[in-house]
Amino acid sequence: xxxxxxxxxxxxxxxxxxxxxxxxxxxxxxxxxxxxxxxxxxxxxxxxxxxxxxxxxxxxxxxxxxxxxxxxxxxxxxxxxxxxxxxxxxxxxxxxxxxxxxxxxxxxxxxxxxxxxxxxxxxxxxxxxxxxxxxxx
Amino acid sequence: xxxxxxxxxxxxxxxxxxxxxxxxxxxxxxxxxxxxxxxxxxxxxxxxxxxxxxxxxxxxxxxxxxxxxxxxxxxxxx
Numbered sequence: 001x002x003x004x005x006x007x008x009x010x011x012x013x014x015x016x017x018x019x020x021x022x023x024x025x026x027x028x029x030x031x032x033x034x035x036x037x038x039x040x041x042x043x044x045x046x047x048x049x050x051x052x053x054x055x056x057x058x059x060x061x062x063x064x065x066x067x068x069x070x071x072x073x074x075x076x077x078x079x080x081x082x083x084x085x086x087x088x089x090x091x092x093x094x095x096x097x098x099x100x101x102x103x104x105x106x107x108x109x110x111x112x113x114x115x116x117x118x119x120x121x122x123x124x125x126x127x128x129x130x131x132x133x134x135x136x137x
Numbered sequence: 138x139x140x141x142x143x144x145x146x147x148x149x150x151x152x153x154x155x156x157x158x159x160x161x162x163x164x165x166x167x168x169x170x171x172x173x174x175x176x177x178x179x180x181x182x183x184x185x186x187x188x189x190x191x192x193x194x195x196x197x198x199x200x201x202x203x204x205x206x207x208x209x210x211x212x213x214x215x
Contacts, residue, residue: 017139018139018142021139021142021143021146022142024142024146025142025145025146025149028145028146028149028150028153029145029149031149031153032149032150032152032153032156035153035156035157036153036156036157036160039157039160040160043160043164043167044167046171046199047164047167047168047171047196047200048167048170048171049167049170049171049173049174050174051171052170052171052172052173052174052175052196053174053175053177053178055171055175056174056175056176056177056178056179057178059175059178059179059192060178060179060181060182060184061182063179063182063183063184064182064183067183073185073188077184077188077191077192080184080192081191081192084192084195085195
């Protein structure tokens with residue numbers, strides 16, 4: 001390999017490295033926005049004040065029906081407890097997702113995250129293209 | 138250009154970590170608020186406060202389960 005060829009391949013390698021770094025920066029910028037928002041949405045759907053209020057209303061409605069049907073207080077409370085334990089299965093699902101069905105759950109999450117990243121990158125690419133066209137015009 | 142990109146990477150990675158840390162720290166606070174709202178609705182329906190508190194314990198249990206799951210995930214990943 002001549003010096004010139006060596007220099008060219010060196011430049012090419014540097015250029016590729018720069019492009020990789022730039023791509024990583026863009027991906028991270030999207031991930032840093034989307035992943036926390038995704039997690040916040042998932043947590044908020046169960047653990048927000050509004051979600052607590054809604055679940056309370058559901059349990060309260062169930063309890064009221066039992067009381068109106070004439071059941072004693074302790075039985076109504078016990079049955080409402082049983083009704084609420086159905087929501088506990090979410091914890092079991094999560095355990096299974098991490099332990100047994102780990103691959104399935106993490107694959108779906110991966111797909112969702114990569115889909116969102118691609119969408120955002122495509123939007124950015126389109127926006128840059130439009131800007132370039134405006135500059136040329 | 139390269140330096141700017143690297144700084145951008147560091148910035149975004151830091152932002153991501155801080156967001157996740159903030160979510161982790163605010164998780165307990167969110168659970169407390171959800172529990173209170175839950176108990177309030179039950180008490181409104183005529184349930185005794187101690188029974189409402191007993192029922193709202195499942196929120197804490199669920200939170201603990203999720204926390205344990207996330208911790209075991211992190212340790213398994215390491």
